[in-house]
Amino acid sequence: xxxxxxxxxxxxxxxxxxxxxxxxxxxxxxxxxxxxxxxxxxxxxxxxxxxxxxxxxxxxxxxxxxxxxxxxxxxxxxxxxxxxxxxxxxxxxxxxxxxxxxxxxxxxxxxxxxxxxxxxxxxxxxxxxxxxxxxxxxxxxxxxxxxxxxxxxxxxxxxxxxxxxxxxxxxxxxxxxxxxxxxxxxxxxxxxxxxxxxxxxxxxxxxxxxxxxxxxxxxxxxxxxxxxxxxxxxxxxxxxxxxxxxxxxxxxxxxxxxxxxxxxxxxxxxxxxxxxxxxxxxxxxxxxxxxxxxxxxxxxxxxxxxxxxxxxxxxxxxxxxxxxxxxxxxxxxxxxxxxxxxxxxxxxxxxxxxxxxxxxxxxxxxxxxxxxxxxxxxxxxxxxxxxxxxxxxxxx
Numbered sequence: 001x002x003x004x005x006x007x008x009x010x011x012x013x014x015x016x017x018x019x020x021x022x023x024x025x026x027x028x029x030x031x032x033x034x035x036x037x038x039x040x041x042x043x044x045x046x047x048x049x050x051x052x053x054x055x056x057x058x059x060x061x062x063x064x065x066x067x068x069x070x071x072x073x074x075x076x077x078x079x080x081x082x083x084x085x086x087x088x089x090x091x092x093x094x095x096x097x098x099x100x101x102x103x104x105x106x107x108x109x110x111x112x113x114x115x116x117x118x119x120x121x122x123x124x125x126x127x128x129x130x131x132x133x134x135x136x137x138x139x140x141x142x143x144x145x146x147x148x149x150x151x152x153x154x155x156x157x158x159x160x161x162x163x164x165x166x167x168x169x170x171x172x173x174x175x176x177x178x179x180x181x182x183x184x185x186x187x188x189x190x191x192x193x194x195x196x197x198x199x200x201x202x203x204x205x206x207x208x209x210x211x212x213x214x215x216x217x218x219x220x221x222x223x224x225x226x227x228x229x230x231x232x233x234x235x236x237x238x239x240x241x242x243x244x245x246x247x248x249x250x251x252x253x254x255x256x257x258x259x260x261x262x263x264x265x266x267x268x269x270x271x272x273x274x275x276x277x278x279x280x281x282x283x284x285x286x287x288x289x290x291x292x293x294x295x296x297x298x299x300x301x302x303x304x305x306x307x308x309x310x311x312x313x314x315x316x317x318x319x320x321x322x323x324x325x326x327x328x329x330x331x332x333x334x335x336x337x338x339x340x341x342x343x344x345x346x347x348x349x350x351x352x353x354x355x356x357x358x359x360x361x362x363x364x365x366x367x368x369x370x371x372x373x374x375x376x377x378x379x380x381x382x383x384x385x386x387x388x389x390x391x392x393x394x395x396x
Contacts, residue, residue, distance in 0.1 A: 021078025029071030085141025101126035120164035127157035182232035245294030252287030282312030350375030
């Protein structure tokens with residue numbers, strides 16, 4: 001019989017930081033997210049064309065997607081999989097090794113000029129190994145329900161390898177970027193579709209508000225995922241085609257209805273729950289903006305739609321999950337204090353500025369980009385400060 005992960009956690013005697021996947025990857029992923037954005041803005045505003053001898057824009061895209069988001073995805077999945085499978089968590093030396101591969105990738109991307117092709121090999125290794133570990137755990141645990149998560153993790157790793165191949169050959173890296181963004185969006189839609197209504201339902205019942213609960217997952221949810229997948233695939237293949245725009249608009253409308261079925265407006269008394277709805281709300285906003293960008297590019301710039309997904313959905317949902325998991329898995333009450341609420345406000349404000357400044361301000365948008373980066377960095381830096389001791393030390 002598989003050992004209870006909670007009991008196994010109590011028996012672990014190694015460094016607290018490497019007792020569970022969320023600890024090192026949430027902490028250092030947040031630190032990297034806080035540092036990488038201003039480094040890109042500095043490079044952009046100062047006119048530097050390269051970071052580590054990689055094209056500056058390519059470095060920015062890569063490090064925010066595969067470096068920062070890659071760390072948060074690793075922390076979440078390495079923590080969730082033991083709950084899904086009943087198997088022991090990846091911890092101790094195996095977790096140290098995984099984290100070391102991630103850290104080596106960040107160093108390699110900063111030393112791209114000195115390492116050359118070796119940098120690509122070093123950086124690609126982490127996500128490939130992570131995908132293999134997740135697949136091993138899910139398959140060995142007989143948890144076939146979560147095989148789609150393993151497939152998405154594998155596609156994410158392949159997109160990273162494809163990004164490096166494009167850099168090495170001088171070809172376009174945007175298809176790899178598109179695949180990575182689509183994968184993360186589908187992960188948010190798939191896993192968010194489980195945790196947002198579930199956590200909302202639990203909180204409403206616990207607080208005596210169980211008279212009107214979120215709708216259970218049904219065929220409608222499946223249709224929203226299918227339309228999102230088709231819309232994102234069309235966007236990768238033909239981002240400015242009218243058919244892609246129509247699919248994305250349909251997907252955005254369906255996800256708006258999906259979110260409404262979860263009754264997020266009833267959770268205003270608890271920011272830790274409300275932020276899950278706020279984070280997921282960026283998914284339909286982004287899909288709608290992407291659809292409008294395909295049909296009306298002169299009105300809705302592609303960068304605005306893209307950052308609704310990255311700065312909006314990814315930024316907000318990562319912090320929503322990071323704060324909740326960090327509190328719950330370290331034995332603390334799942335409720336947001338003032339500092340945590342400030343974290344949410346900062347990341348949402350940064351996403352609003354980054355998304356809508358290109359639409360509303362035109363050529364005056366550029367000072368706003370620095371403000372958006374500062375808000376983003378402030379949110380993740382504050383997370384590292386507020387939650388760092390929880391992640392570094394033993395649970396209560």
